[in-house]
Amino acid sequence: MAFFVQKFGGTSVGTVDRIEAVADKIVTSRAAGHDIVVVVSAMSGETNRLIGLAEQIQAQPTPRELDVLVSTGEQVTIALLCMALHKRDCPARSFTGAQVRILTDGSHTRARIREIDSIRIKDELGKGSVVVVAGFQGVDENGNITTLGRGGSDTSAVALAAALEADECQIYTDVKGVYTTDPRVVEDARLLRSITFEEMLELASLGAKVLQIRSVEFAGKYKVPLRVLSSFEDDPGTLISLEDDKEMEAPIISGIAFTRDEAKVTVTGVPDVPGVAFQVLGPVSDAGIEVDVIVQNVSADGSTDITFTVKRQDSEQTRALVADIVSRIGAREVTFDKKIAKISLVGVGMRSHAGIASKMFKTLADESINIQIITTSEIKISVVIEEKYLELAVRSLHAAFDLAGDAATL
Template identity: 85%
Template structure:
């Protein structure tokens, strides 16, 4: 008998009819003899609706009271799903995050899980019940309701799976699994049957939106087998697991991730003296703005150019901060380009294969796509290009590295 944690997101439980369909899936899984713990999100759109209500009352709501408010969305879903299971003759109990003691720190709206008391869930499972737990929420040491931030239900599910030593954590979404790239951009994008935690973490951090980053980190840390699959189709989906458990000869490239919401900031003619990079980037970091790619070039005249990327929504604030610093240090110019995008190749196979970067660069050159910035890690190569070439770049690279369905079948 296996212990399975199943997580259903907002679209999967977006209506009474869909909640009924989820109940049918759980019953089918129970018929295999599995013990089931279910983690659910609020119904799609509900969290946004609750936040909008709060903002009508108070422009910047108290984080503590906001957590109390938005946590009610999941409370509705767990109760409705438990009712749907009762209707089918299945014993089920619903619980909020505080009732099963998902203990977090006190950082309201972005809390982090510290500990889970799994005994209550185990007791319910021993009685033959399906346990339905509200995702996205917990409780701090003072008994205050906390929430884990956007996408936090994924993290709730993985954390529960780790605490319960579950055989698998299954994340049900509105897609069939993890693809080689976004199928909306590349028609023959291929569904991956397996991918490593490392690769999934890179893809998630680089723009793939199938899973929340923290949940992948959690799964990798506690070695929880993680599966992404569809709520609406019968398909085994994608298993995310340790590299040691995948094929002996992993594909060189597993996927291509991209993001459009980038901006490039360049500070030109900066005096080349120790500590100048901190002087430029320190105020940006202090403002809570996430800096991604950083490149520094030293010129023959003894100055340096510092180029870095930020989220596009942060570009104007970044420009103001950096302009003030540039005047202080005597830099020549500050420029901001909001028309860039980042494209990344990801694959553990890069460790044992040379020439990946040169093939990537040649493919882009053949399409007359200019590379503005390059950054690499052991299993990733990212380039910054003009946004207007993004889809052409992704399609060309997908074809060049043989990632499509037809290529895979031919191979």
């Protein structure tokens, strides 16, 4: 007998039939003697529909009212799922984020969880009920409804699992688990049976879409075992947990992450004086634009070049900001390139194995793929290349590091 927090995403509850199927899974888990808390997203497409309605009225909807609107998507799902459970003679009780009192800060549309009052949930579990909680939402100290941002239901589930000291947080989705890379790009990508929090955090931050980054951070901080598995297939999925000594020697590379959603900015002829990097990047950061890779060249003739990447959607705003900066600091010019992609190798095995970078660079060179930027960390190597070579590069690296094959055993 165990205690699980199970989260079902929008695809898993996208239709009434799928909600019925989720109810069957929950009943099966409960019949095995497990205590269950369920966290659900809005039905697939519902959040986008609600945002679309808001934008028909207001081009940039008021954040507080937008939170009030989009939070209703999850409220529909929790009610329907409880009805499906009642039909199966399974006692169940639904709660919104405010009813459970998932307390957040007041940052509408991107709130962060501060604490969770678990009393009501524990009371219902004590009565033998399945507790169904609306993901993605909470309430601030003034009683205002808040939402956690895209993918926030993952964070809701992990936070509840931490607060309730669950044995495992199970994230049900439309894929079997975490793969060595995107199976849509590499057909023989391998399903990983286990991966560390550290590796998963890197993969999520570098473009893997399986889990929201904040949910992995939360799980790692509170040591909540996290499992990603399919709503539609009977498979144990991928367990994400603390690093285990027996795994230290294998594998060297756990996965390849990539993203097309970046633009490269290069400011040339920057005066090489103290504080110049802050003068270039400070206004970009102050505008709320996230800067990813940063490279500054060695000074030549009293000037240097600074290159950095931003999300492609932020490129035009960045262009305007940097154009003003260039004239102010006396730099030569600024160039932009939206046709780039970033590819990253991730694996804790890098700590104890040499030659990973050289093998990566040789593999790309053999395909005549030029590397524009290189960045590294203890368990990651990232390169920026031309976007048109992305899929070729991913397939070549996947083969070079022998990542294909059957799913590994735990």
